[in-house]
Structures are given as structure tokens and as C-alpha cells.
Amino acid sequence: MRVMIIPEDPTLDQFILKPAIEAVFDDLKRVARVQVLSNPRLRSVEQALEPKLLESILNSNPQTDLFLLLLDRDCGQNRIHRVMARETEAQNSGKWLCGCLAIEEIEMWVLAISQEELPASWQEMRKECHPKETYFNPLVAQLGLQNDVGRGRKQMMKDLAGRYSRLFQLCPEIAELRERIRQKLDS
Secondary structure (H helix, E strand, C coil): CEEEEEECCHHHHHHHHHHHHHHHHHHCCCCCEEEECCCCCCCCHHHHCCHHHHHHHHHCCCCCCEEEEEEECCCCCCHHHHHHHHHHHHHHCCCCEEEEEECCCCHHHHHHHCCCCCCCCHHHHHHCCCHHHHHHHHHHHHHCCCCCHHHHHHHHHHHHCCCHHHHHHHCHHHHHHHHHHHHHHHC
């Protein structure tokens, strides 16, 4: 199966999204070739949710079996409605698109599997609208990883091996995505 991740900005997010989605398929015991969209290089949620641009991306990749629109929620409670509209539009054109909003940012997925001591309770961190700036970036600096590949994301995602059940437990949005993919594959 060919899977393409459509992020709001692949520059740093690719180092989290690709291993997380590979873990989803490993957990489902399915073989998938996962790639992150890099052309066109999206730079915002607005670009990722722009209907004509998204349609162009889907149509430009006819060999892809599943498209995953993976974005930050950023405390945008209504953003899910726009994601669902893009899913419906894709389905109406014969494409399989699943959206997932990270609560509140993709970097929370890294913190969920981190073996480091976290600076606040998980519940408190999940409520924060800007956890990347509040929790993730200070942890990266504390670990001295800010100059590493992906500003520490690649190194920290190495903890995912053997800890992805923790990711699914602490981040129900990715567990829900896994379940949606499983249901579609089984149908």
C-alpha cells in the first residue's frame, strides 16, 4: 500500500509524522510505503486545507492508495469541520483521504513517547494551545538537540520503537486514525 502524508509543513513535521504512521501500519500488521508530501511544499494549515490545492495534490499522485491529512489543531475547535469537508470531497472524487488533527500540535506525539521527565502533567500539557513552545522546545534545548536533524524530532522519535502503544494511549486522535484505517482496510 502506498501512503502519502500531507502535512501543514513538512520541514520539521516529517520527522514525527512518517515514523508515527509507519508505527500505525506496523501495529495493523500491514505493509505500507509511507512518504511525506514535499512537492508542493506546504507552509500552513490554510494551504493544506485549500480545496483546489488539495485536489491537485490528490490528482497528481494517482499511484497513492491512501492520503493522510495530518495537521495541528492549534485550539481551533472548528478546524475538524474543514478536514471532514476535504475528506468528503476526496471520497466524491474516488480518493481515500483521512484527516487527523493533533491535539494541539504534532510535537505532542513526541512528548507522549518521551522517556524524559516531562515538565507538567499530561492532562495539563494536552490543554495547552501552544505545547511546542511551552513544553517541546524547552525539552529539546534541555537535551541539547536543537541543532540536530529536525531540531531534535528525529532523535526523539527513536524512542517510538516499542513505545507506540503509549502513543496510541496518550494521543487518542492517532488511535482513532489507526482504527479508521483498520476499518477501511478490512472492508
